[in-house]
Amino acid sequence: MEVIIVKSAAEAARKAARIYKRMLDEKPTAVLGLATGSTPLKLYSELVRMCENGEIDFSKATTFNLDEYVGLPEGDPNSYRYFMDANLFDKINIDKKRTHMPCGNADDVNEHCAEYDAKIRLAGGIDLQLLGIGADGHIGFNEPTSSLTSRTRIKTLTKQTISDNARFFGGDPDKVPTHAITMGIGSIMDARMIVLLAFGENKAEAIKAAIEGPISAMVPASALQMHKNVKVIMDEPAASQLRLREYYDWVYERKPEWQKDA
Ligand code: GLP
Numbered sequence: 122m123e124v125i126i127v128k129s130a131a132e133a134a135r136k137a138a139r140i141y142k143r144m145l146d147e148k149p150t151a152v153l154g155l156a157t158g159s160t161p162l163k164l165y166s167e168l169v170r171m172c173e174n175g176e177i178d179f180s181k182a183t184t185f186n187l188d189e190y191v192g193l194p195e196g197d198p199n200s201y202r203y204f205m206d207a208n209l210f211d212k213i214n215i216d217k218k219r220t221h222m223p224c225g226n227a228d229d230v231n232e233h234c235a236e237y238d239a240k241i242r243l244a245g246g247i248d249l250q251l252l253g254i255g256a257d258g259h260i261g262f263n264e265p266t267s268s269l270t271s272r273t274r275i276k277t278l279t280k281q282t283i284s285d286n287a288r289f290f291g292g293d294p295d296k297v298p299t300h301a302i303t304m305g306i307g308s309i310m311d312a313r314m315i316v317l318l319a320f321g322e323n324k325a326e327a328i329k330a331a332i333e334g335p336i337s338a339m340v341p342a343s344a345l346q347m348h349k350n351v352k353v354i355m356d357e358p359a360a361s362q363l364r365l366r367e368y369y370d371w372v373y374e375r376k377p378e379w380q381k382d383a
Contacts, residue, residue, distance in 0.1 A: 124369040134163035149181040154250030179215040187261040188303035223302035234273040250312035258327040258340035262303035271305030322358040329362040
């Protein structure tokens with residue numbers, strides 16, 4: 122796991138955007154795993170800016186999003202489909218037919234989830250998966266005690282996640298769906314490269330547990346310790362509880378320049 126601590130969320134976004142650019146330059150047909158929440162917003166703005174300037178090309182890319190709420194009407198502004206269209210897909214040169222999200226209103230949820238994993242496989246697997254992290258250490262909507270080998274499936278959200286996400290629903294936790302379809306931890310771990318972004322002090326405990334704690338289903342993000350190509354890019358407050366903080370900076374400062382966006 123490569124731990125990169127930067128001054129601000131804006132710097133992290135620029136750094137992550139360079140990873141996307143490099144990926145798409147090398148493989149224009151790359152399969153990108155995408156995330157929602159407030160964490161990726163600056164990265165998405167940066168990708169939009171780069172696309173407008175002709176610095177990055179999404180025309181041949183395929184995307185799969187991590188998760189979607191269950192039961193929101195189609196076009197609901199709180200659906201993750203709406204979020205992705207508004208913040209990224211409608212603003213870049215991607216073919217919308219190649220942007221995939223789990224469907225929160227599928228008739229047969231189990232069948233839909235199996236199909237979603239199959240579609241990812243058929244597309245050749247995810248080249249670069251973006252993740253945020255929940256304050257309880259969840260990735261996607263894989264809440265604590267999720268199986269570390271789980272595949273795409275329906276999950277019940279914890280009260281903490283519901284209250285954390287209530288800000289998107291006018292602050293009313295009763296409006297937040299209680300269930301979501303999420304790629305499993307096993308599905309996420311199949312990605313060839315993973316970039317996790319984390320900002321703010323309320324992520325510090327989860328980040329410490331994920332990076333330095335034991336691997337445990339109680340902290341779903343800790344499974345990433347078993348992945349061979351993960352970069353965790355965070356700001357200072359999110360890094361504030363890391364025990365080996367100085368070591369991570371020491372490693373990064375000694376990294377050859379050519380490796381920095383790898
Ligand atoms: C939600 C999403 C996650 C996201 C997490 C953190 O639960 N399903 O993918 O990482 O929230 O959200 P935020 O980035 O808003 O802090």
